[in-house]
Amino acid sequence: MDFSAVTKPVERLLATAQNGLEVLRYGGLETGAVPSPFQIIQSVPMFKLRRYFPPDVRPGAADPGPPVLMVHPMMMAADMWDVTRDEGAVGILHRAGIDPWVIDFGSPDKVEGGMQRNLADHVVALSEAIDTVKTVTGRDVHLAGYSQGGMFAYQTAAYRRSKDLASIIAFGSPVDTLAALPMNLPAGVAAGAADFMADHVFSRIDIPGWLARTGFQMLDPIKTAQSRLDFLRQLHDREALLPREQQRRFLASEGWIAWSGPAISELLKQFIAHNRMMTGGFSIHGDLVTLSDIDCPVLAVVGEVDDIGQPVAVRGIKRAAPQADVYEYLIRAGHFGLVVGSKASNQTWPTVAQWVKWLDNAEEMPDGVVPMGLPSADHPEGGVSFTTRVTHGATAATEMAFGVARSAADALVAANKSARTLVIETARTLPRLARLGQVNDHTRISLGRIMSEQARNLPNGEALLFDGRVHTYEAVDRRINNVVRGLIDVGVRQGAHVGVLMETRPSALVAIAALSRLGAVAVLMPPDVDLAEAARLGGVSEIIADPSHLEAARQLETRVLVLGGGENRDLHLPEDSDVIDMEQINPDVVELPGWYRSNPGLARDLAFVAFTTVGGELVARQITNFRWALSAFGTASAANLGRGDTVYCLTPLHHQSGLLVALGGAVVGGSRIALSRGLQPDRFLQEIRQYGVTVVSYTWAMLREVIDDPSFSLVGSHPVRLFIGSGMPAGLWKRVVEIFEPAQVVEFFATTDGQAVLANVAGAKIGSKGRPLPGAGHVELAAYDADDDLILEDEQGFVRKADPNEVGVLLAHPRGPVDPTAAVKRGVFAPADTWVSTEFLFRRDEDGDYWQVDNRTAVIHTERGPVYGTPISDAVGRLDAVDLAVTYGVDLGGQQVAVTALALRPGGSIPTADLTHALADLPVGNPPDFVHVVADMELGASYRPMAGPLQVAGLPKPARRNSWYLDPDTQTYKTLTVAVWTELSSGQGEPDTAADPS
Template sequence: MAVWDGGPDLAGVVGRVLATAQNGLEVLRFGGLETGTEPAPFAVVETHKMFRLRRYFPNEPSTGPNIVLVPPMMVSANVYDVTEHNGAVSILHRNGITPWVVDFGSPDSEEGGMERNLADHVVAISRAIDLIVEATGRDIHLAGYSQGGMFAYQTAAYRRSKGIASLITFGSPVDVLAALPLGLPAGLVAPAAEFLADKAFSRNLWVRDWMARTGFQLLDPVKTVRSRIDFLRRLHDREALLPREDQRRFLEADGWVAWSGPAIAELLRQFVAHNRMVSGGFVINGDLVSLAEITCPVLAFVGDADDIGQPAAVRGIVRAAPDAEVYESTLPAGHFGLVVGSAAGQHTWPTTSDWVNWLSDNGPRPELVSEMSLVEPGHGGGVSLSSRITHGVGSVADAGTAASRELLGLANSLQRTSRAVASESVRTVPRLFRLGQIQSGTRISLSKLMAENTKRGGDSELFLFENRVLTHAQVNARIDNVVAGLVDCCIRPGQHIGVLMDTRPSALVVIAALSRLGAVAVLLAADADVREMMRLADSTVIVTDPTNLDLATAASDRVLVLGGGSGDSRAIDGADGTSIVDMERIDPDEVVMPTWYRPDPGLAGDLAFILFSRAYGKLVPWPVTNHRFAMSAFGAASAAALTDRDTVYCLPPLHHASGLLTTLGATVVGRSRIALSNGIDPANFAVEVQRYGITVVSYTWSMLSGIVRDPDFHINQHNPIRLFMGSGMSAGLWEDVCASFPRARILEFFATADGSAILANVSGDKLSSVGRPLPETNPVEVAAYDIVGDRLLIDDSGFVRRAETGEPGLLLAKAKHKFDTNGTVLRDVFTTRDRWEVSGHLFVRDADGDLYFLGATDRVLRTADGPVFIPPLTHALSRLTSVDQVVVYGVGEPGHQVVVAAMTLRPGVKPDSLTVTQLRIALGEYRADARPHLIHVVDEIPKSASFRPLSTGLVEEGLPKPGPRVWYRDDDGRYRRYTRTVAEKLDWTGSRTSDALG
């Protein structure tokens, strides 16, 4: 029988036990094994409240390129020097590059550190760049890992790439919501991030270093547990553990720092909830910034197994920075492995060195760098199951988790429609419910809604203008100050006050201040008869800005001036005998508010605004109650699906319904940001869309023609615009806007002059349709109508007959509230005891129930052959590819009018390119006698301040004279050249044309 004598096997076991105990004791005492490695030498060359600037290898001359390395907020700056030979700074230095590192320290141990926000970090990096550029006389290469790379992007955009030779990022997401860690759905993460930003971290909650470490480890708990088990199993083999010991200690102990609450809140709000890295419009130090302003080359490192900086999110930089040359380098690594470890030492940092030297003309283009391909959002790009398995995260448990996530992703994709409907319902139902609850005594007004938004999120941005940002709280304070000034000027609740101002923040503040006071804002148009408007509105006081002061003093004897600054050099002069008050010189703190003052007293039945329209060629006041305003604002916000993640570009003037109701009103209801512009300019439009992060553009009439039809207009095709909303757009311009912005849709509104009917083409898929009534607004019907006899048609039962599909009729709106009725109300119309307001507008309904506008009853052209509707002809001719603006009008007496269409051509189009065949095809769906008698090309068609093409001057000129740019319609509906000989022979009206002209 063999006897074990405790030979070499026993000695080996004992040796392993002793080695394990010895190494374990060292780990317990010192946190890890002593590796004997030394950190790379560096000197702190600048100490700032926000950072310390390290220059590595300070005793060696800096003759080559300079690179600035930025760590994430939660990771120590030592991340770039974790291992002695494979660390970033060492490899870069060996390749002739001078490394600099921005060290933010740990905010919990820095003075004021827990008050830091994201903007502080970006401004600090920008300051460091200035210091290095000034010291070396060279542009630098800016690099960042994870959130440090996000900082790098933001800093480059903030500086407009000044002083930056290139950007290099490692696992840094740009389109954050395109692919989230753990496959989390963006639809859930974005609202959650917003909630946490507003309710948690804004209240001084912060993340400690151990919490950051734990959170990182929980992103891949299986790998974390496996790594620790592997370390314990090898604890006896010191030589096997030492090569990875520095990396392990960094990950599990030394590498983490705290996050300040404000920085986390801003990260969650701006770059997760609102995803403004890709859409633009984020705020840095009070300036609006967009990655679209990055122009230097970009190299992004992508990890195939990176579940934090997912490939799809990282590749979002292609869409976000269209003017930059963007490259990528892909490697088989997870998030941390991109910058630390063997893969980083063999791939990341040598490739980074080659990139820097290539751009410095010191070497060829790196072999492992390629142009980044464009991946559309929602088309994959997450970390796949195969990548997880291949790169060591494919244990059975982890594989099951990953597979489950991919299956869940597939299920989510299949159910995206139902999710979208549910998401819209969450936003829309409460709005419509509140709208449905409004009664005559309900307190509701523009200023009350703005005050509610301030209470909900005072620090959120509200106005964007001239690259400036004003928060809800700042605007609310300004409104209160203007209210004090109005009270000091003896303005009382209920008083009608004219507002004659350009579309600027001060104009919106004045309108809101009048609402807060309980006064009525009379919205005046500078291109109309201001004195007549004031008379019709029973108003004697005008609030104006310096730009419109002369117009205001000519129309009123009492003028209040606001806006334009308040310096000593400000000179406010007016006409003799005019009382002018410069409100900027009133100190609101010195105003004693009267006892009767109550903020936001407006009730639903109270008059809030007076707008103006035209009927039979005359100005007509359009009274708008607070309820009418709420109907438009809530309905438009719901139709446009506006949220606080939207930025609305307000282009229309505020005296137009699209500016006041469907832009300002809807934006306030949606709690969206409002961006204002100084004018309609193609280049400025393209810049501000990206810089402000515009998602919704409001318009009126032909406003967008000068943008999309400008030969030099160019905009990033991946711009954030999702919607255009407004009224009056022609069919041809509609098609051009859709062609220029293929991912956006058009939401066309229509509101009657008294506001009783509010329609919208919510689907956006029917050209020139105004759709259906908005939810919770008044129902409408199209009543059968005798246009010639100007009367409603009655059926056999004695009630008014509803118009058939395709039959022109008169629009009636059901009168829900007696307190909110401005126009003529008919009773017992379709049934007993019903009440309907008469709109004065003609419509036709298609088989789907969608409505098409045919014009006001007083605008129908009455020819010898019968009535002719202007809007359909305008839409048809506007679709000609050579045509820019179109107006259709009548010449002569009603019953014998000649229908004339005037057109301007697009820039660069010659008149002879327009053929008679094109005219006939454009009007082919209309009967011959419903087409214009004459069509002519003119050099210019005047436009109103709201960009509505005007025909008044052309009507006064009478029939166009014969010439090469004029065509007439023959009896078959074909068009021919209109010559003098033809003009003498034609008979349009039952008498010879020459006789008709007198």
């Protein structure tokens, strides 16, 4: 009789019971494994620094090898690097001649103050640990991090600008976190949820270790269930279980630690909701950091079937760190399998050891390590396909069913992607437009009021970026209130006109906002104009100046208040000076008077006075709170600004674009405002990456100064999604969107009084001003006869509306106060109606988009008919060789002729046939009589090409390749020769033919 058939099941049952009892009693099977030896080199409250297999430091002892500092994610214990001594990371690296170090952040719930730690604390601590390793070993450090530990490694390298780092090795560490999320969550949904959770959930609670473990396991519930089932099935076979027992116990219980709420909140906000590993501009204790500062070699270990650190998200490092040499090592493993387990011990860690040696002493590059390529724009990489995970898993039927469900969900997401985007944008935009639509003369609204609301709703939100530092809404709001108290202390009252003569800096923004909060009028004085005239036009009673403009302000017959520049600076003021140092006023002792009400400004109230130059004369422009709100809410809506955006203010705050568009849009949108110290091409790329700039403001040809600078070179990715402003020439527009692809341009047109506002939100029609902005009031085009300079009427005597592509005068139905100097018209389209003429000429195409034609007073009346400057500039601007263009009139024998001047790009030239073709089919008006190339074109303060200096020079001179005239017989352009010039220009003087004998 074969007793084995009876005894074997009994033995199996007894073994299962015995092993099961051991698991229940001790949490697992006793393996007899001994942890690797280590020495605590540094112990501070934030971390302990371990050195594994501490070397013999006696003279003549063997070199321990290049140091590798390993970083664990916050929710896992540092022992993950030594789960098994023989097959763990530290043991394998040590046997390969590497010096392994581990940073241990400990369990925050067991350390005093640990549950208040944030992400920045971990980055700064890791940076300190790098300093220690460098000091002890005297060698640059290889920084290796798993999952979030790899994110820490990237962030710390950026924070240090790669100082003392030999390389970064990251295992399954996502960089482009929104490119592919676990469970294939849609990016928009994930970002919104992350923002909400950061503000309203994890700002109040923490995650204990057991919940961290459960959350990790739920990311792949099928694999978790499969592992537990396999363990139970083999519970009778101790020898089969022992090799993986330490790993199982680590994942099942021992390897998980608590996670502080502030750290989770910051992770969700900065790196999920706002994806600032990719865009840059994340804050480390107030310093702004970008991965583009990393320039040491990077090895990204990519899990082919990793559904947590998905390949496309991990490979984001290639675009985020364009200065670094980035390599990848692809391994067919899941997330944890990258660093622990048989594949990790056989593939990952030997490869890492070889990588370190390759960089350290030029040994051969490890097999399988290849330079990382950029994803194709035509074939963007997706997340881990579910079919790949089906092949990788063991329970094919179950996973296949799950895969079918996932595929259906993906199809639904793809089909509704545009709808979801529309819903998200509508949810953000509608409340702004609704609020704007509710504004009337008596509505309390102002810059100071909106900033108060943002500070109340989001006190710790990042508001202001400047010189590499970040300031929160609460800090900015407190500073504004302090300045208000200072102004009250020196006698400034509501309604006072106070000049602001300051550089673009935080103190200037604070001064403007403080005057708004007080209910005074900020007179924004450009430093490069006649300051005495500006003070007179603005009715200035006193001036707030920064130290750099103090002497200029003292030349005026007004009291000077000095603000900013640091509280400890010495102004060197004489004892009898009437200058008041605002920084010396203690706001805590200032008693607020009974008349003071915070933010009293009504929509109809005058809020700012800005200046512009018209015909060489300084003109004051009055801006009401309604005008400011219209631009601010309009910009935020048109650009879809949100808390994830950073608006880069290139224009100074005394310019209307800086005040109304950049600052206004950012404040209303809850976005960060990044102030620049003026347009500096060498700092432009560095700052947009450091600040994580998503929206750049501009005026006219400003961006030409950046992209035409010889040092400009855009390598790798950039965070910019929009350029917003007004007046960008069509040719420059085309070049900007080509260079900064996929960014778009949102071009605005707004009258000074804000009665008419247009915006090209789609950006598809280069040169178009778009359509009326919702909430900005109604506009119409009045049919116009340019020959007689008349607005045309219909049979009933009302103004006739212009037909499609017919030139018309842009009229605006007034909202709010009407400028006393405005051209007001009544009974225009209906009895007793009221309209304001903008005096600008437009055409409206068949789609309803508006195209600017010219200013009514700038039309050139030639014998051939009217010539409009803007359509000509748009047409020739589309020629690749053309940089800038401007059209102006010149008197020739008592008749006006139209001349177009062109500035060419370096090395550019224009064939005559191309010029004729470009100007052959203008949508409205006639082509110019003459076209010529100029060596340089003078730009105004707002970077607008100036026609005045060219107009003074009269007709262009003959030139073989750079001067043309319109042949009236053939309607083509021909070279302007000396003979033709002489015939046409009698009375214009002799041509200068020295440079060009033609």
